[in-house]
Amino acid sequence: MISGQMMKYRGLYPFPPSFAKEFPPIAQVVEEHCIACDRCPPICFFDAIVMENRPGHKYSRTAVIINANCTGCGLCFDACPVDAIIWIPDKDGEAKPKTASPLMEDTDL
């Protein structure tokens, strides 16, 4: 059963796992700009942003995108106060996953 830390989102793969490789995720954190304000992890509905330590830096932590979870939905862009989350456009404007299946089989139940 689901327990422990409550997360907004768990286990959903709106795109096949190969999708992130084939069409790279479009959200990326410019780590030099990140001020560790902790605003983006809670706004991400897909649990695709975590804070990681970076010892020695002025801000001791930075946001990092988990590529496998990022659906490129765009929610995090407006939550960032310093525009540290940037946009990597699709290489191919027509890019689509080859299969539209959400891969129910992969869901860990």
Add this chain to the structure above:
Amino acid sequence: MSLTTSFLGLTLQSPVMVASGPASHDVNQVRLAEEQHAGAVVLKTACSDKYEHMRFWPRPRYKLLDWDKQMDGRSKVFSLYSYEQGYSGTLEDYWKFIRVSKEHAKVPLIASIFADDAEDWADMAKRVEQSGADAIELDISSPHKPGSLGFETTFVAAIKAVMGAVRFPVLVKLAPSPELLHQCRVAEECGASALTLCNRLRGFDVDIETQRPILHGNFAGVGGPWAKYYTLRHVAEAALVSKIPISGTGGVMSGEDVIKYVLLGATTVQILSVIMVNGWESIARINKEIEEYMQRKGVTSLSEIRGKALQAMTHPEEIIRWSGEPKSGSRNLWKETGEQE
């Protein structure tokens, strides 16, 4: 004191339901909703094969407009501007999604579908019933629905076809419009079991720097905490004339908002944006806020206060008005003209 609500013959542990959308796209999300004591879950809308292109979502598909970075999800003025499409799997995936969700969760499930031909509507509704959903919502008013499908031309036939094909409860989801009340009446006449009021409106926004429409470049659904004011009005209007239960939805951010919908006659209330911006815990928080209100007001069941505010509505002819002459119009004109009354 109990939040238990009877809706469409189902016993819901809370009047708060998860609305159709990105928070009901997956089996695990159904279980998360159940864990937070949601009353029911309306699953993401599945589109017929004819609208297969709607299973693909543009990137990005959301933009938070007027988002207050200081306030985060506590803001009451933001808009969620989105061009989210239908369920991203095939119809076979969707039936399986319903089946598996039903196996793994006890929370009542309301499936949601979209099509154009009455035949497709009926076929899909039958499959939903066979898959084990507790009810079905007909999403005839999505802000992203393709083409120029009209209520009279397409969807009346669709409601009739579905009603003839299935035996379980059918909800009809309508959007705010001047014809909404008429559409409520028609849906009721066709035999709908309940109304879902209201869907989001189709909106639009432009970036003045690039001088181009934002996001994907076309109209998009727009909703947010401010949207409750017109949906509250539509719920009130519909509740005054219809005999079937109403599931209110739009702009609910807190227990207070749920109480408002209930006072205006809604039986259940659907939430979504608040889950997206504030997390799944919002469901439990809203339930708690409703309970606190009930305790404070000495209410043991929400059915005691359902529609109470409707009875206190004032008819336009009975609104007390004052002439207001001394203060309005060409006020203080006498000062300039020197005329004395």
